[in-house]
Amino acid sequence: MSDHTITRSRLSLTRPLLTALLVLAALFFIFPFYWILTGAFKIQNVAVAYPPEWFPLAPTVQNFIDLFKNPVPRWTFNSFAVAAGEMLGVCIVASMAGYALAKKSFPGRNLIFILFVSAMALPKQVILVPLFTMLADFGWINTYRGLILPAIGWPFGVFLMKQFAQTIPSELMEAAKMDGCGELRMFGTIMLPMLKPAIGALAIFTFVGGWNDYFSQLIMIRSTLMMTLPLGVATLQGEYTTPYGVLMAGAAIASLPMIAIFVLFQKAFTQGITMGAVK
Amino acid sequence: MSTAALHAPRRRKPWREWLASYLFLLPALGFFLLFVVYPMGKGIYISFFDYSLSDFDYVGLDNYRNLLRDDVFFKSMRNTLLLVLVTVPAVIAFSLFVAMSIYKMRAFGRSFFRAVFYLPAVSSVVSITVVWASIYHPNYGLLNYVTGLFGAEPVAWLGDTRTALLSIIAVLVTTSVGQPIILYVASLGNIPASYIEAAQIDRATPWVIFRKIIWPMLMPTNLYIIVITTINTFQCFAIIQLLTSGGPMYSTSTVMYGVYEQAFKLGHFGVASAMGVMLAIVIGIISFIQFKYFGSDVEY
Structure with a gap:
């Protein structure tokens, strides 16, 4: 019985860890698309700004024009x-x-x-x-x-x-x-x-x-x-x-x-x- | 199968059935012979020629001999094999991890995650490389910014011979896992729950359950995924052309990229064809090994 409970408790610890890892991986896959979408609305000197602007504060449609x-x-x-x-x-x-x-x-x-x-x-x-x-x-x-x-x-x-x-x-x-x-x-x-x-x-x-x-x-x-x-x-x-x-x-x-x-x-x-x- | 019924009309007028079959096959076969089989033959044929815009001279095995003496070709071949050796296991491990995490989820969560990991595969490779080029940029790239937060020195990810190929592989992996995840989720769903429950009652650890039950039952799927990912990796061209053009110092040049460079940048169609033939031979050998090695574990 004790064996079983050890497995169980170890599982209950790894499960959230694995889920967190999955969500992190998903964010990593979504991020490039977020970066494309926001980048499309940034003017050039914002697009190459360092440190990067996480969200375009002054969005522009000039890029599409x-x-x-x-x-x-x-x-x-x-x-x-x-x-x-x-x-x-x-x-x-x-x-x-x-x-x-x-x-x-x-x-x-x-x-x-x-x-x-x-x-x-x-x-x-x-x-x-x-x-x-x-x-x-x-x-x-x-x-x-x-x-x-x-x-x-x-x-x-x-x-x-x-x-x-x-x-x-x-x-x-x-x-x-x-x-x-x-x-x-x-x-x-x-x-x-x-x-x-x-x-x-x-x-x-x-x-x-x-x-x-x-x-x-x-x-x-x-x-x-x-x-x-x-x-x-x-x-x-x-x-x-x-x-x-x-x-x-x-x-x-x-x-x-x-x-x-x-x-x-x-x-x-x-x-x-x-x-x-x-x- | 009711073979009697199938054979009855055939015995009556076999040629009519045959003729109809050939007519149904004709368009596919025609396109296939003209645009796949004939170019294959032609590729082998012109690999024996010094073939450029101005020349078409028979040179025997010279193209092959020169390639075998060419350092750049060897480097490209080495990079190609390295690409396969790293990408294929990485794709398998990552997709298996994702599939194991999501296959028991409710339908919505499952399709959501499947979609997320498939996105880079359906997107145009041009879009993918455009954004990664900006993320990898040495001066204002996001990656250097993030690693900088942890105190790391900025790196020219695509401009340094030590990191360029690895940076390419990272992008390649993100575009390659979509299909394997879908396949693994489907196969995991087909494993009878009673097998796993029985093992759990016997107090098998999750690792033992994975090793002894899940992995063996995934063997046919593994083989299929290994084969398609290997072919896919050999084909990797656009990511390289758009991110590094094979550089720096040929550290990301693959045979496929070399074929492009020889044929469409230098106009050496004979040399490019010889490279293509040698690549096909290497792929043939690798596919053979994969089937021999992994195919033997598959139970049909």
Whole structure:
């Protein structure tokens, strides 16, 4: 009995300590966002003040005015166009392929699936150099299609959809087949509605991934007008002086849409992440 | 599984089913072959060439030979491996700590903390680096201010070869723990409470419960998290490019950053491709070891 009580009392001491540690870690993660938001409203000499001003005592919107001297609406449009294009393409292509790989039997099925999966083990960026030379040959550098189409080739979506399609019972499809349902109708009216949760998760993932794919955007985009929002913000960093307030304002705008999407669709995010992990 | 029903129509007209399957696969396969498989092959091919804007000459293994003699490449490879060796365990330990602390919370607390730790992962890496650059700033950065309150001398966090890589790793870890925490919370929730209760009745200490029950049951999740975090860490590029550009004195240069520098700053596409191929080989070896080592503990 005494053994037990010792464990208990030790636990009751460590529990608040661990909770305090958790809260501290959470603050550490939130703080950079607080610093971006407050920094966006500080004038330059306050932003570089030492000791730092924890809260902007004289908030200003001048940083946003300066920021919008750049083509920020166009950058935002570019980011949305690229992310949405990738999202649409990946969802269409992956749901079709995932359905075929999970629910149909044909020669070469396993081989094709293994091919898709083994490519995923490689960092995508390893192929960026040859991909760049290829797209340069196509004349696709600095175009929307040069950013969108290659992203559709990445097999993660196919993998995710196949994993999910596998969990859908085949009885409905078999019954439909007995009734003489054609292949396209079977996919459109029976499979697609059942795949909806997975498509939702994949759509959000691809959108956020496309928005944040900084490396591809950096090498494929060559003109100020074609820049995406994150890339545009990155170019605001001056060579000699860094306009901190403007940068923070840009940083806030570049991340806000993604944070909003995440907060709104947290459930789909969580499902998508755990879905991809189940074996 | 009703295999009979699946096979019945196939026996009737197998080619129709096959044709339909291939048509459904065609778009994905087409994009995949054109934008992933073909560039992979092309990358290997051009790694044997002196390939720049003006030249395209076959040089055999010269690019590889030169890289193996190049100190900067070795430094980058060493930094890359160091990055993986520190980041992956740090991510595992931190996410496991958070997941263990929150998985029994009520739904609201759980989603709140999950969201907080996922924020840096969904935010644009540009935003993250912009704010960290200001926090790390040697003259008016917040970090030096805070350490100064405790009497420490100011440090050029990103400008000193001793602290630069560690400063990069700290940022990388904050952007990498979101997904692992979600995965650990899900797996911890799947461990039957009766196992832990039984151990508690037997007066097992929390540490023993963790070692003997929780950790073994997390093994498949561990493997998955190790694999994705390793790949993610090898890909780390934007944080480095935006915070240090590989400096000072190549102390934060990784192979991925070297690939970028060779190809897009110096225009040496052949050398960059050879670096990419060697990185892929290293990743292949590491993935193999991970599966061998951690995969053997996994019970399917």
